[in-house]
Amino acid sequence: MQTTTRRTRRPWTSYAVGAAVAAALLVTTACEEDNANGPEETAPPTPSVSRPSSPAPDDATDGDDAAGTDLCTMEDLTFAASNYGERGKPVRHVMVVATNRGDKECEVRNAPEIMLGDAQGPAPVMEGTEADEPFTLAPGEKAYAGVLATGGNRDTYEVTFMTLTLGSPGGEAEAEEPVELEMPTEGSFQADDGQRVTGWQPTEGLAMRPVTQS
Numbered sequence: 344m345q346t347t348t349r350r351t352r353r354p355w356t357s358y359a360v361g362a363a364v365a366a367a368l369l370v371t372t373a374c375e376e377d378n379a380n381g382p383e384e385t386a387p388p389t390p391s392v393s394r395p396s397s398p399a400p401d402d403a404t405d406g407d408d409a410a411g412t413d414l415c416t417m418e419d420l421t422f423a424a425s426n427y428g429e430r431g432k433p434v435r436h437v438m439v440v441a442t443n444r445g446d447k448e449c450e451v452r453n454a455p456e457i458m459l460g461d462a463q464g465p466a467p468v469m470e471g472t473e474a475d476e477p478f479t480l481a482p483g484e485k486a487y488a489g490v491l492a493t494g495g496n497r498d499t500y501e502v503t504f505m506t507l508t509l510g511s512p513g514g515e516a517e518a519e520e521p522v523e524l525e526m527p528t529e530g531s532f533q534a535d536d537g538q539r540v541t542g543w544q545p546t547e548g549l550a551m552r553p554v555t556q557s
Contacts, residue, residue, distance in 0.1 A: 412479055415441075415449035415509070417519045422507055426527040427489070427551055434532035436554050437490035438547065439507065439524070443480040451486045452477035454542040456510040458521070459492065459534045460502035465510075466490060466540040472553050473542025486543045489554035494537015503531045 420441045427436040439457065443449060454473055456465040469491070480486060493499060508521035526532075539557070544550040 412448050412450045415443065415451050415480060417509060417522065419443060419445045419449045420509075422522065422524055424490075424505060424524045424527045427555070434528050435492050436551065437492060437505075437527045438551055439488045439490060441480075441486045441488075441543070443482050443484050446482055448479050448481050450477045450479050451543045453510065454540055455488050456508045456518070456521070457488075457490055457524075457540050458506045459490070459538055460500065460504055462534070462538070466538045469539040469541050469553055469557075472544075472550075474544055474549075478543075478545050486545065487547050487550035488543055489541040489551045491537070491539040491554045491557050492532060492534040494535060494539070494557070497535040497537050499533040499535045501531045502534045 421444050423440045423442075425438050425440075426434045427438040428434065439455060441451070441455075452474070454468045458465055472489075478486075492502070503526075505524040505526065506521040507524050508519055510518050539554070541550050541553055
């Protein structure tokens with residue numbers, strides 16, 4: 344009797360598992376070799392350079408604004424003087440008004456230089472009466488100053504004319520030539536060495552209150 348030998352076939356799954364394990368070993372070996380060579384070098388980032396931007400044309404400062412408002416000159420103003428007291432009473436208080444007759448703003452500061460007749464010099468400025476800051480006169484606007492003609496109990500003299508100049512406010516230029524003011528009364532009035540003038544003020548009350556209270 345003849346004996347038949349059977350061959351047992353290995354399933355395909357065994358070969359597939361073996362191949363997968365071998366592939367995994369190859370990948371692991373490759374990673375270990377890469378790590379042994381050190382981390383991959385990368386180029387340093389390029390620093391960003393900030394460039395200053397050019398100013399826009401609108402940012403440029405206008406020359407007129409930078410210079411500020413011009414000081415008022417004698418040519419910019421007209422002047423008037425009036426008796427600031429009861430009608431029929433002797434002139435002791437005089438109000439001086441300066442009006443901007445120009446077509447642009449100008450700045451007023453300090454006090455006017457006012458000569459009462461043949462006085463040896465301008466009436467001294469009454470202490471504490473000048474405005475703290477210069478102020479601006481628009482076209483048609485007015486500035487005020489008060490004049491105290493007599494301080495009392497002193498020898499008087501007769502005033503037949505009055506002159507005014509702006510002096511040299513700020514010391515930026517030579518004093519301009521004075522102009523003659525219209526008299527605040529017909530004829531003349533009396534003055535003495537106690538005469539005083541206030542600084543320019545933006546209102547009548549601020550200018551005349553120190554004078555009338557003296």
